[in-house]
Amino acid sequence: MRALNVLALLASTAWVTVSGQSCTPLNATFSTEAMPAGEFQPYEMLNPILGKLASRFFVTIVNLTPHPFKLESSNGKKMEQFSFGDVPPGRARQNPITYRGGPIPLADEGTATYTIQGADNKKFLVRATSKLFGGDDSRRVTLDLSGMGLGSREYVFPGGQTAITLVITGSQSYGFRASLSHGPGNWMRQIYDVIRDRPVRHLIMPGTHDAGMSIISNKLISIGSDQNTQNQALNIYDQLRAGSRWFDLRIGTIHPVHERDVTKHEGFWVLHINDEMADFAVGNTGESLDQVIDEINRFTRENPGEIIFFSIRYLVGRYRFPDRGPLLWTSPVVDEFFTKLRTIHNRCPDLDTSTGFQNHNASYFMDQNSGRGCVLLLLNGRLPDNVPQESPKDGIYAFSRIAVRDHWSNKMHARDMAADQVNVWRSVTRGGRDDFKDFLISQWLVTPDPVAATAYTLENFAIEPTNPSLYFHGVNNMDPAHWPNVILVDYIGVVREDQWGWDQLSAELYTLALGLNLYLVSENCEIQKGRPPLIEGL
Structure with a gap:
């Protein structure tokens, strides 16, 4: 793995709050464009035998910046399917990939190149590959953000029909962060000037x-x-x-x-x-x-x-x-x-x-x-x-x-849980006269029966169908006025079974929290009193 040292990045990039200017609807960059509906991993793909035979996967890209992510080029001629598209501000896109050869990996390759518009033409690449007869670790995806100064990282698809996720937040003027690795432990202190005057019920x-x-x-x-x-x-x-x-x-x-x-x-x-x-x-x-x-x-x-x-x-x-x-x-x-x-x-x-x-x-x-x-x-x-x-x-x-509203779906399947959780946070409004006065906990987790939990493990239920669905389904059902305060998960940071070393973790939820507070909530002018921190110069 090659990744930029995040602490060094913090030292070299000033994250500043814009003061003395007001938030107005004219500042808004959040897109209401509908994204293609994402696919939840089928339950049967938790079976480790079927999971190893899978050849269809996804790369989810989450844009929590004021800049559109424009698909500049896509070349998937050596893939059965390689379908990528633009990602507007505030949205997420689940991009499907199907490798050739079914359960037998071939020498597949596909590359998608994105430009971050309005950000000095910063670029990032998504590259999917597999090696001929390369075994369980053959099918991989590289998220290359070196064109943004954020390094790159190679992920192995963990099995089933799950997704690898890339979350990007920040802006050209504020600096960018991505989910390839974790940043400083005190992430709240890093954005103190943004969240200091918000009541706790307006934090995520x-x-x-x-x-x-x-x-x-x-x-x-x-x-x-x-x-x-x-x-x-x-x-x-x-x-x-x-x-x-x-x-x-x-x-x-x-x-x-x-x-x-x-x-x-x-x-x-x-x-x-x-x-x-x-x-x-x-x-x-x-x-x-x-x-x-x-x-x-x-x-x-x-x-x-x-x-x-x-x-x-x-x-x-x-x-x-x-x-x-x-x-x-x-x-x-x-x-x-x-x-x-x-x-x-x-x-x-x-x-x-x-x-x-x-x-x-x-x-x-x-x-x-x-x-x-x-x-x-x-x-x-x-x-x-x-x-x-x-x-x-x-x-x-x-x-x-x-005062807490703690919502547990008590559902075995991620699709059912996700719909139930989204319905709850869509039912409450943030900011203004109808502001939700309590603290909302979204339990983004499934509850398998004891037999299924023992056979397939709580870990695999979390890292294959459940946690990845937060990014393609949960994010696309948030907007500046509708979101939970806590996103409660199992197996935080884990993207592959039994790979628990700090350098093996990935920072999707960490980066999502930064982005939702810096970008999504800041686009709500009933909450954000000054100019949103990511849009200076836009």
């Missing part, structure tokens, strides 16, 4: 579902495995680096089988079980709370200035053999839990709770702790009424301090 951020389930630690004696219970490849530290700012974290205590005293336990652990209150719970444990805290503190020490939300659920005990129902926490257990939470750095004690956290401006949180930002701990578990529910003086708050 990645989130991670079952965030602490990056390992299977087997503290429960149950049938939860990495195939059907693990939801992330990265620990909390790396999820933060990959852009996540909302964490679905489920914590419980683990108890010896015959111990009835709830204060005698084997530690606080992340849990993923089917029902924390069920008589018999199916699932497993992930990271320990101690590991999670160490990872949070390492990140905030290295990357100050962010707003980080932890929605902490469950808050009950389970026996190691989880067939005897939950153990409700008593005050001593809650006190022990709070003592651990107090070791998290950059908590924000004694915040103003007279208004919902979603209505405070971003700067209110980002400026806390002398500009080091805010780790917001929001308890949303099964605590009995007779135990402490929060401790604001310690920066530990009840979940009710933020």
